Amino acid sequence: MSVIFTRMREFKGIPASPGIAIHHAFAHYADSVPVPRYSVPESEVENEWHRYQSAVERAASEIRGIKETLGPSHSDQHLLLDAQLLMLHDPEMNEQIKKTLPETLLNVEWILSEYIERMVNILEASGDEYLAERSLDILDVSRRITNQLLYRERLSLALIDKEVVLVSPNLMPSETIMLDPEKVRGIALDAGGRTSHTAILARSLGIPAVLGLRNICRGIKPDELIIIDGNRGIVTVDPDEETLLRYRRKLKELEKRETQLSGLRNLPAETTDGRRISLMANIEIPEEIESVITSNAQGVGLFRSEFLFMNPRELPDEDRQYRAYVQVLEAMGDKPVTIRTLDVGGDKLLPSMDWSDEKNPLLGWRAIRFCLEEEEIFRTQLRAMLRASAHGNLRIMFPLISNAGELDAALGILEEERRDLAACGTPMAENLPIGIMIEVPSAVLISDILALKADFFSIGTNDLIQYTMAVDRGNEKIAPLYQPYHPALWRLIKMTVDNGKDAGIAVGLCGEVASDPASAVLLMALGLDELSMGAFSIPPVKRIIRSVSAGEASAVLEKVMTMATSEEVESYLHGWLGEKFDDQE
Numbered sequence: 001m002s003v004i005f006t007r008m009r010e011f012k013g014i015p016a017s018p019g020i021a022i023h024h025a026f027a028h029y030a031d032s033v034p035v036p037r038y039s040v041p042e043s044e045v046e047n048e049w050h051r052y053q054s055a056v057e058r059a060a061s062e063i064r065g066i067k068e069t070l071g072p073s074h075s076d077q078h079l080l081l082d083a084q085l086l087m088l089h090d091p092e093m094n095e096q097i098k099k100t101l102p103e104t105l106l107n108v109e110w111i112l113s114e115y116i117e118r119m120v121n122i123l124e125a126s127g128d129e130y131l132a133e134r135s136l137d138i139l140d141v142s143r144r145i146t147n148q149l150l151y152r153e154r155l156s157l158a159l160i161d162k163e164v165v166l167v168s169p170n171l172m173p174s175e176t177i178m179l180d181p182e183k184v185r186g187i188a189l190d191a192g193g194r195t196s197h198t199a200i201l202a203r204s205l206g207i208p209a210v211l212g213l214r215n216i217c218r219g220i221k222p223d224e225l226i227i228i229d230g231n232r233g234i235v236t237v238d239p240d241e242e243t244l245l246r247y248r249r250k251l252k253e254l255e256k257r258e259t260q261l262s263g264l265r266n267l268p269a270e271t272t273d274g275r276r277i278s279l280m281a282n283i284e285i286p287e288e289i290e291s292v293i294t295s296n297a298q299g300v301g302l303f304r305s306e307f308l309f310m311n312p313r314e315l316p317d318e319d320r321q322y323r324a325y326v327q328v329l330e331a332m333g334d335k336p337v338t339i340r341t342l343d344v345g346g347d348k349l350l351p352s353m354d355w356s357d358e359k360n361p362l363l364g365w366r367a368i369r370f371c372l373e374e375e376e377i378f379r380t381q382l383r384a385m386l387r388a389s390a391h392g393n394l395r396i397m398f399p400l401i402s403n404a405g406e407l408d409a410a411l412g413i414l415e416e417e418r419r420d421l422a423a424c425g426t427p428m429a430e431n432l433p434i435g436i437m438i439e440v441p442s443a444v445l446i447s448d449i450l451a452l453k454a455d456f457f458s459i460g461t462n463d464l465i466q467y468t469m470a471v472d473r474g475n476e477k478i479a480p481l482y483q484p485y486h487p488a489l490w491r492l493i494k495m496t497v498d499n500g501k502d503a504g505i506a507v508g509l510c511g512e513v514a515s516d517p518a519s520a521v522l523l524m525a526l527g528l529d530e531l532s533m534g535a536f537s538i539p540p541v542k543r544i545i546r547s548v549s550a551g552e553a554s555a556v557l558e559k560v561m562t563m564a565t566s567e568e569v570e571s572y573l574h575g576w577l578g579e580k581f582d583d584q585e
C-alpha cells in the first residue's frame with residue numbers, strides 16, 4: 001500500500017457566518033505593498049500638503065461613487081461609507097498631518113501612515129473589542145488616501161469573476177459590501193470578531209465566514225483548495241481525499257436538507273397532534289428582512305436596534321431611525337415586529353461615547369440602565385418607534401430589566417412621549433404591546449410582579465445563562481461553564497412561563513437556545529408561545545416540532561426536569577433526537 005503524503009492544515013477561528021464552502025483560495029493582499037519614506041525639501045512642503053488634500057478629495061469621490069453604485073436600499077452600507085467620508089475630513093487628522101510636514105520634512109504618505117498607526121495602537125490597546133474593531137474603518141480610510149497618493153490601483157473585489165474563497169489578513173467593511181455572494185463563496189480572515197461590521201455584513205450577504213484565524217494568510221498558497229466550515233469555525237487548507245469527501249457529502253446533505261426544509265416553508269410549526277408555536281426571526285439590520293421573508297417567519301421576535309447606533313461619529317437621529325423601523329414594519333406587513341430599545345454597554349459599546357469608567361461592563365451601565373440615564377437618546381428612539389408604529393404591527397421591548405422600578409420609569413417616559421406626539425396629531429398604532437426581556441435572575445424571581453406591568457415577556461437566554469451561572473458569555477477560557485442545558489436555566493424558564501401565563505400575558509424566548517431543535521421541543525412543552533431565532537434556524541426547528549406530539553414533548557420535558565447536570569440533559573436530548581432522526585450530526 002502506498003503512503004499518501006498529505007499537506008492538509010486545519011485552522012480554528014470564530015464561526016462568524018454559517019454554511020460550508022469548498023473552493024480555491026483567492027488571496028487578497030492588495031494593500032501590503034510598503035509605504036515609501038523619503039525626504040521633502042522645505043520649499044516643497046506646501047506642494048506636498050496640496051498633494052495630500054487632492055488625494056483626500058479623490059478618495060472622497062471614490063466613496064461617493066461606491067455609494068451611488070450601491071443605490072439607496074443599502075442603508076447600513078451607506079451609513080458606513082458616510083462615516084468614512086467624515087473620517088476623511090477629520091480636522092484633527094488633517095491638522096496633525098499639516099503640522100508634522102514642516103517638522104519632519106518627510107513625504108506625506110509616510111506621515112499619514114505613522115499617524116494612523118498611532119491611532120490604531122491606541123484603539124487596540126483600549127482593551128475594548130468594539131473599539132479595536134473600529135480601527136479597521138480607520139485603516140480603510142487611510143489606505144484609500146495612500147492608494148490615491150501613490151496612484152496605486154486598488155484591486156476591486158467586485159470584479160472577482162469566478163467562485164472563490166476569499167482569504168485575507170483583513171477585509172474592510174467597504175470591501176465586504178462590494179462582494180458578489182455568487183462569486184465569493186466563503187471568507188477566511190486573520191482578523192475580526194463576531195461583532196465586526198465585516199461579520200455582520202457576511203451574515204447578511206449569506207457568505208459562510210470564519211474570522212479571527214490569526215495566521216491563515218501565512219498558512220496558504222494562492223489558489224490552494226480551501227474548506228470553510230462557518231458553523232464550526234474551522235478552515236481546512238489543502239484537504240486530504242477523506243476530508244474533502246466528508247465535506248462534499250456534508251455540503252450535499254446541507255443542500256438536500258435545505259431543499260427538503262424549504263418544503264416546510266408554508267406549513268405551520270405544529271406538533272403531530274395540533275399544538276402550535278410561533279417561530280419568529282431575530283435581526284440586526286433592516287437588510288436582513290429579505291431572508292426573514294424567505295423563511296416565512298411569523299414575525300420579527302427581536303430587532304437588535306443597537307446596530308443602527310454603531311456609527312463611530314454620531315448617533316442616528318429620529319428620522320433615520322424612523323425610516324429603518326418603517327422599512328422593517330412595512331416589509332413584514334401584518335406580522336409583528338418586536339423592536340428592542342437600545343441595548344448598549346457590556347460588550348456593545350457606542351463608539352461615540354466614553355466608557356472608560358466601566359470597571360465591569362457586563363455588570364455595568366448597559367441597556368435600560370443606560371437609557372434611563374441618557375434620557376434624550378432614549379426619548380428620541382421612543383419617538384421614532386411611536387411614529388413608525390402607524391406603519392405596521394409594532395411591539396416595543398425593554399432589555400435587561402432587573403427591577404420593577406426600571407420598568408415603571410421606562411413606561412412613564414414612553415407614555416410622556418406618546419402623549420406629546422398625540423397632542424401634535426401624529427398618527428400612531430392604537431394597540432402597541434410593550435414587553436420586557438427576562439434575562440437577569442432577579443427579573444425571573446419577580447416575574448409574577450413584572451407580568452402585571454408588561455404586555456409580554458421575551459426570555460433572553462444568552463444573558464440569562466451568563467448572569468445565572470456567573471460566566472462571561474464571550475470568554476473562551478470558561479466556555480465549558482456556559483451551559484445552555486444547565487438544570488437551573490430550565491427551572492428559571494419554567495418559573496417565568498408559569499408566572500407569565502398566570503397573569504395572562506404571552507411569553508416568548510429570543511436567545512440562542514431557541515435555535516437548538518432539541519431545546520425548542522422542551523420550550524414548546526414548557527408552554528412558550530413564541531421562539532425567535534436567526535432566520536436560517538427556523539426550518540430545522542420547524543421540522544422537529546412537526547415530528548413530535550405534544551405528549552411526547554411533555555414526557556421528554558418531565559424527564560429532563562429531574563436531571564442533575566447539564567451533561568446529563570445534553571446526552572439524553574441528543575440520544576433522543578438521534579433515535580428520531582438518523583441524519584442528526
Ligand code: PEP
Binds near residue numbers: 462463464511
Ligand atoms: C439574550 O440575551 O438572550 C438576547 C437575545 O439578547 P442579546 O443576545 O442581544 O444580548
Ligand code: MG
Binds near residue numbers: 462
Ligand atoms: Mg441580552
